[in-house]
Amino acid sequence: MELYLKYFLLGLAIALPVGAITVEMTKQGLKNGFMHGWAVGLGGMTIDGLLILAMYAGFATFLSLPYVQMPLWLVGAAFLAYLGYDSIRNADHDITPADEKTQKSLARTYRNGLLVAVSPGNLIFWVSVFGTVLSDSYNDSNPIAFALAAAGVLSGILLHDVGLLSIVAVSRRVLNRTAIKWVSVAAGLLLIGFAGYFVYEFITDLMAYIKA
Template sequence: MTFFSYVLLGLSLAVPVGTLTIEMVKRGIRFGFFHSWVVGIGGMVADLILMTLIYAGVAQFLVTETAKLFLWSFGFITLLYIGYESIRDSSQTVLISSFQEEPLWKSFMTGFTITLANPINIIFWIGIYGSVLASAMTKVSFQQSLLYSSAIFLGVALWDLFVSGVVHFSRQAMNATFVRILSIAAGCFLIGFGFYFGYQVIQALFV
C-alpha cells in the first residue's frame, strides 16, 4: 500500500458517525469552527495514545477480561455524564448569529474523554490498526511503518477538518430549536451508548 492508500484508510476509519462526530457537530453549531475542531483534536490525541500503546505491545493487555471490564465501566459512567450534560445544556438559550463562549480546553477534554471512554473505539483500533501494523512491519522498515501510521492519522485529521468546516459554514441556516433538538438527540445517543457499556459490565460480572 502507498502513503496515499493509508491516508484513505484513515479517512475511512473516521467517516462512520459515532459519539465523537456527534459531539463535533453539536459544539460546532453552538460555539463555532475552532470548538468543533478542538473536539476532533482531543479525539486524535486519544487515538495517538492508543496507536502508541499498540506500538509498545500493550494491546494484548487491553483485551484481557479485567481490562475490558474496566473499559466498559469507565465508558458507562463517562458517556452517561456527558449525555446528561448535553440534554441539560439544551435548555440554554442558543444564539446562532453569534458565537457563544466556552474554554477551548473543555472542548478538547470532551473529545479526548469521549474517545478514551469508548471501549468499542479502543477495540476497533486494536483490531484494525493492530492488524495493519502487523502486516506492514513484515514488509517494510520500522521507519516506513511510522510513516504509514502518520498517513492514517492524517486521514483522520482531514475528516475532522471537513466536519468542522461544514458545520461552521452551515450553522447560520440553523435555528435555536434545531440546536436544542440536536443537543437532546446527541445526549440520548451518548446515554444509549453508555447503557450499552453498562450492559456489557453486567454480562461480564454475572453471566
C-alpha cells in the same frame, strides 16, 4: 507514498461511520463554532495517537485482556452517560450565534473529546482492528513504515473532521437557537444510547467470562 495513501484512505473510512466522537463534534460545532467542534476532534485524535504509541511499545496485548477490557466498558459508559446528560440539561445553554464570539473555553471542549475517546469501543477497535492492520506495516528493521501508516490513518481522520465541521459551520448560519437546542438534545440521547450499549457489552463479556 503508496503506503501513506493506503492508510490515509483507511483512516478516512474509519472516521466516516457515525460514532460518539462525531456526535459530540457536531453538537459543539453547531453551538459554538468550527474551532470548538475541532477541539473535540483533536481530543479524540490525541487518544488515537497515544494508542498508536502504546501499540508500538507493545501494550496491545495488555489492553486486549478480558479483565482489562471489561472495566473499560463501564468507565466508558459512565463518561458517555455524563456527557449525554450534560448535553440534554444544558441544551439551551452555551449557544453562541454565528455572528457572535463564543465565550466557552476551548480547553473544556477538548476535554470532552478526550472523555469520549477514552471509551472501550475506541480502545478495543484500535487494539483489535487497527492494531492488526498496523502490525502488517511494522517490523523491527523498518519502523518508518509503521510511522507512515500511522500518519496516514491520522491524516484521514483529520480530513474527515475538517470536512464534517465545514458542513456544520455552514449549517450553523441557517439554524436558529431552537433548532440547535434540539440538536443538542438529540446528541445527548445518542450519547446515552452509546452508554447503554457499553453496559450491554460489559454484561455480555462478563457472562462469557463467567461461563469460560
